[in-house]
Amino acid sequence: MTSPTATRPPERLIAALAGDIVGSRALPDQEALALALRTTAERLNAAFQPVLAEPFAVVAGDELRGALSDAVQAPLCVAVMRETLAPVMVRVGVAVAAPAASAVEAGAFAGEPAKAPASTTDDVHALALATMALAKEQGLLLHYAVGDDAGEPLLRALCRFLDPLLRARTAEQWAAVDAYRRTGETHAAARLLQVSEDELVKHLSAAHWQLVEETDAAIAAYLARLAR
Numbered sequence: 001m002t003s004p005t006a007t008r009p010p011e012r013l014i015a016a017l018a019g020d021i022v023g024s025r026a027l028p029d030q031e032a033l034a035l036a037l038r039t040t041a042e043r044l045n046a047a048f049q050p051v052l053a054e055p056f057a058v059v060a061g062d063e064l065r066g067a068l069s070d071a072v073q074a075p076l077c078v079a080v081m082r083e084t085l086a087p088v089m090v091r092v093g094v095a096v097a098a099p100a101a102s103a104v105e106a107g108a109f110a111g112e113p114a115k116a117p118a119s120t121t122d123d124v125h126a127l128a129l130a131t132m133a134l135a136k137e138q139g140l141l142l143h144y145a146v147g148d149d150a151g152e153p154l155l156r157a158l159c160r161f162l163d164p165l166l167r168a169r170t171a172e173q174w175a176a177v178d179a180y181r182r183t184g185e186t187h188a189a190a191r192l193l194q195v196s197e198d199e200l201v202k203h204l205s206a207a208h209w210q211l212v213e214e215t216d217a218a219i220a221a222y223l224a225r226l227a228r
Helices: 030-047 070-085 102-110 122-139 151-167 172-182 186-193 199-207 209-227
Strands: 014-021 050-061 063-066 089-096 142-145
Touching: 014 050, 014 070, 014 122, 030 050, 030 063, 030 122, 063 070, 063 122, 070 089, 070 172, 070 209, 089 122, 122 142, 142 151, 151 209, 172 186, 172 199, 172 209, 186 199, 199 209
Parallel strands: 089 142
Antiparallel strands: 014 063, 014 089, 050 063
């Protein structure tokens, strides 16, 4: 999972993502945070340009919002978002639905009154925000809303599995993961960080990089099956 795939499911689902910086008001350098958010939005828009439904943008000072036309790419997009912002932590809500999903469906997911059907992504964005709020309520860094009673518990369990692995990462480990994501090989990543390759590999191992990647791949595989 290093870049968006060109292959899309026959009946694509869109994914709206809403990310909120954890403890943003307590961070001492607000200007650095604003720059990091803008840089992250630019990276996401460049990396996921082939599958952008709506470009990522900074909203309300400390949030990132955007949408993908291929929901299968959502786990990778979340990974790139959190790696670019690290070691600052980001809480993300992901809402998945058909492009013309009705507000009735979105309201059912979010526990809100049903409204008339809509053909825009507005309802999915609203659901992403509600999902982000639910993640905060449950003390998680990531939560998915997919409208599937069978799949929701599975995704929730996977997010709970990921949570402590992500929270335990050090700044050095986040940097190693990000460098490896950008370069695709340990030698180049080590050179980018100006460390030995052995040290780079140790950081990746301590960050449980492979385990996190496999979990993200499992979520992506589930979303691909949901689309079919």
